[in-house]
Amino acid sequence: MKGIILAGGTGTRLKDLTKVTNKHLLPVYDKPMIYFPINTLKCADIDSILVVTDKRRTTDFLLLLGSGSDFGVRFTYALQESAKGIADALSKAKDFVNNDDVTVILGDNIIFGDIKELKEPLNKSCRIFLKKVEDPERFGIAYVKNGIITKIVEKPKQPKSNLAIIGLYQYKSN
Known part of the structure; x- marks a missing residue:
């Protein structure tokens, strides 16, 4: 199982805060928001993660997350020209996914605790x-x-x- 974090949204409702960085990099209490979906994927024993983001903020993600070694995972990055929604973001993941099952999480999701269903075998074509x-x-x-x-x-x-x-x-x- 591989993981994909969709972090290309512009955060227009956050206005001035997102002029200088991507909303997924803004702090929530003591850590950047994107750390929460990373943790959710790690709790599901997923260690190969694609981060899809807009090209304007790629450097910010690379500086913060790097290769993923600090998190015990491997990050790959894919770029969207602009925020065009979930379907466009997922289209950037085709080569990364290859023939593996995949867990997709929105980059601004804050989920606490272990979701046991994430580790259960996927018997149908999808689980929402x-x-x-x-x-x-x-x-x-x-x-x-x-x-x-x-x-x-x-x-x-x-x-x-x-x-x-x-x-x-x-x-x-x-």
Whole structure:
């Protein structure tokens, strides 16, 4: 299993803070935000990680993360010309993934604790992690029937589900 951290977002809602650096490098308490998804992948025994970021901030990531040896992992980097969303970011990962299963996490995810399902065998083509939330209109919401996601709605005005997509996914190599 390989890991991909998507860290190309521009953080437009953070305005002045992201004029000088990528939002994923901003501190959350005592460490850069991107350390949290790195830790999530490490907890899943993933040590080969691709960081996808925008080309303007590549040097910042290289200076902070380097080869990954300080974290006990190996980092590879892929660049987006500009922030064009998750699908574009994943298209940059094709050569890295090769024929391996992959765990994808958004670079601004802060997940505490060990998610045991990350270590379980992936028997289906994908696994999308969900969480029940009290305010589903703020999130991408999954509609599930018989254990299968039938529909995803981004920030629904009148949600009929409270299962938020948390930005953590696993995909089979096929």
